[in-house]
Amino acid sequence: MISRWIRLCVLCALLPLLLAMRPVDEKLLIAARDGNLTQIKTLFDEGANVQAANEQGTTALHAAAWNGHRDVVTLLLRKAAPVNHATSDGATPLYIAAQNGHSAVAALLLNNGAAVNQATNIGVTPLFIAAQNGHREIAALLLQHKADANHVAEDGVxxxxxxxxxxxxxxxxxxxxxxxxxxxxxxxxxxxxxxxAQHGHVATVSLLVDAGSVVNQTMTDGATPLLVAAQNGHLDVARLLLEKGALVNQSVQNGVTPLHVAAQNGHREIVVLLLKQGAAINQKARNHATPLLLATQNDHRDVVALLLTQGALVNQPAPDGATPLHIAVAAGHRDMVALLLKKGADVNARTADGKTPLHVGAYQGNLEIVKLLLKQGGKKRAKTLSGERPIDIARQQSHRVLFPLLKP
Known part of the structure; x- marks a missing residue:
């Protein structure tokens, strides 16, 4: 949904340092990282350069900001450390302080000229990383200093x-x-x-909807927040969206509804919720798949049982004539086959080319499923449009264990 979440790890471990750096400057970077104020003062006496950077662009100020060493940051700023110097990733000391939740350091940097909206190479500002990491105090501080709440990064976030x-x-x-x-x-x-909705944050969903977020907003493929919640199994979010006016049968461009994706992924409680809200149980997607067919294909027996008790058509075929029973046999789901047969599936239903579930079982070579189909009345002599019987298909596939069972 979002092309990439920003996960900058800016400091790059501080070492190895650029070989061209003087030893005294290398020591300054390490001392700043460790918060060793006494050593830093000594290094300045020895001529350390506060503006020196390693090959990643990390300065002593970055290193001190990373670990929240406020006293070190204070000293470095007094020595004219470059407050807005960016690493090779484009991160400033303020970005690093915001990333790690060091509010005192962030405040100090802002009061010494840190650019609040300076962005990294991929367009994210300190407010982005504070928001991502949940640093409310820093977010408030940045906003007080005029951080742009609607700044857009490269990927649009x-x-x-x-x-x-x-x-x-x-x-x-x-x-x-x-x-x-x-x-x-x-x-x-x-x-x-x-x-x-995708991540199941029900309190956030409520807050956004109350703030005016469009409940039935569609993505370019037609997906809605309800469909996303149903797909990911977030029951409380789905319930809240429905309470806020989400359309239960709104489909994506391929005709898939929230019930389709809930059934496909085995989210039984969401299936129950959607059905109570009037979801169309036998709705066909553009490829003619029904919720029952999708649940069958993915071996979600509890969902299949529920759908069948609520009126799903057990023998509703796809365009090629395949029924849920054909699909279950092809997938090798023995218990699903038994369930469908118990619920009235036609054991001799035919596809467009004349195959019965027994033909499919013969092709797959699943002994237990073939036994079950025969026990329920599967016809050994049934022929496809090309004249093949189940035993003919078993022979083609060399499933010898089936020969005695399928012999007419």
């Missing part, structure tokens, strides 16, 4: 997307108070609500 993906409620409240665009879309059409 904003700080609100980052906070919504992680479910950081407090940060989201701050962003919304500062005018974060709740319905801004990514290139795929998703909004922060989709991200929250």
């Amino acid at each position: 904003t700080p609100l997307f980052m906070a919504a993906q992680k479910g950081h409620h407090g940060v989201i409240e701050l962003l919304l108070q500062q005018g974060a665009a709740v319905n801004l879309t990514l290139p795929d059409g998703s909004t922060p609500l989709f991200v929250a």
